[in-house]
Amino acid sequence: MATVRDVAERAGVSIATVSFVLNGTKPVTAATRNRVESAMSELGYHRNVLARALAARRTRIIALAHPRLDNGFGSDFITSASRAARARGYHLVLWPVDNDSDEIGELIGQGLVDGVVLMEVLLEDARVEALLAAGTPFALIGRTADPAGLIHVDIDFDQSMSDALDHLQELGHQDITLITATQPLPEYGPKVRSEAAYRRLCAKRGLRPFLLECEPTVAAGRAIQLPPGTTAVILMNELAGFGLLSQLAGAGIDVPADLSILSFGSPALAPIAEPQLTIMRAPGAILGTLGVDALIDHLETPGPTPPPQLHPCTLEPGASTTLRR
Template sequence: MATMRDVADRAGVSIATVSFVVNNTKPVSASTRERIEAAMAELGFRRNVVARALASRRTRILALAYPALEHRLSTSAVEFITSAAREASSHDYHLVVWPVSNDSAELADLVGQGLVDGVLLMEVQLDDPRVGLLQSMGMPFALIGRTEDPTGLDYVDIDFDTSLELCVSHLWDLGHRRIALISGDQSVPSFERYGPYVRMDQAYRRIANERGFEEIVLGVRSGARYGREIATELTRIAPDVTGVVIFDEPAAAGLLAGLHTLGRRVPEDVSVVSAIAAIDQAFACDPPLTAVTAPGVELGLLAVQALVRRLEGGTPLPPQLRTGSFVLGESTAPPPASGRRRAATRRTS
């Protein structure tokens, strides 16, 4: 097995310089680092993680706290996680996923064991107890999401206002005036005051007020089964809706199936837009959904950068809000003529 001396001899540097690179304890010029890393690759040298941790009193491990038992691991969530893992690796950290509850008790036990250098929080509530816990324990952390008042916190998040504006504007420009929002069910305890649901609801109500159309908001639990159920509920309470924005990846396919079962064609009778969705998930539906994608890759990267800067004493990364891309599928079209006539009647009455 190759040693640091072997690497030093191959790269033509001192053992101390090799140690600086291996342990990331002192700056080394780019050209010298390249020579050392090339020598390490040629010799098959492997860093001794335990030795480094003992020497630096750091583990080089970051934990991503994701409440997987309460929140489904959607396709877009996987994009956040895999992007964060890649970025952590590029900074010589390892990312582990902790499927711990939002109530903070289990997180306190894990953090107290000194297993990680820092924590990333996902699925953030407006009053998230994990934030106060980490602050009280002096544990560096960053958020993918944000609390109601994120002042002073390192966070990145989706720009929900802009994302929903893209969804509604597309339907509006096609001629839809009866537009409903199907978002998450906040009556489920783990989703109470859940930031994305609250902000999506607020954005919808603002846009409805600005454009002058009636607010129609339905809450759905996550899952295809519940998407089918919400299709029935939507048809019952607002049968003349012609445009729908749905903010739940797993429920979106169920919504389409439910509408089909009820004899409502997409997009001929009802147009559907998926908000904050992974493009693969949207295009797995029938018909492929028009969607605003989740900027998971970008936000996963930025969140790790924010946390690493905090850990290494760099300049804090300013808060970041990002919007995904608008992708046109086959689930949207102008409303049926009867829908346009009903909307015109409402405006003149």
């Protein structure tokens, strides 16, 4: 592998000059620049990111801390996050850490990364404390209970719920039940915020709120007992949704003629349902890009905390919602 020294020698300049053209950090005459650039391409020079990082005290590596990946928008998110990082000349390392301050503290101490993107943020999150204590810049995917002053991107649950209700109300529905999933951890942000948004919007719109929750399984969905009078359902429990569909089919209740279903879920599963589900699609890929960009922006031009980036889910019409009869 060629080094700056090789390039400098071939171009007849000092290694400092090579560095200046490499980084554009100081003015260099066109002639010198050309000599350096041809030397680089002739030698197939690639700068060593490790040495650069050590000397510059900036690694241009960021971590994606993920307790687990099996949920929600996992794959989309990761693909877009790693692409976003690469697009800005950064590398993304994966840190499989639990919500544990020691574990992340140890990782931070290694000095490998300039910042951290935190997935699966809890309302109370020990990792956030560790990051704050270490002075390591970070961006949250999701939000703690009080995210003021923290860089974060998240689903806009208010807007999403509003859009969901709009869709159903435009179809004439007024008795709309919200079905969520029982969570292993009590304080799960998306659920808490969605329920709050639903309650608030119902009050504001003069709708009677019906909230239900069940385990995220097909079997639990089969056992759902909808409140009498319900003509539409907002689902935040994809698996139970399939159970519910099966239960309804068995009972001769037609979807959407008798009951409209709007499901917060993934486009992968929607076409499997019968009828194909109308979904509110989570902006996984968008959040990946926003989170990484927000962090890198902050790393490159530190300043006051940028405003949160909240992005709503997108309505993707299927065949499971229709006019109330």
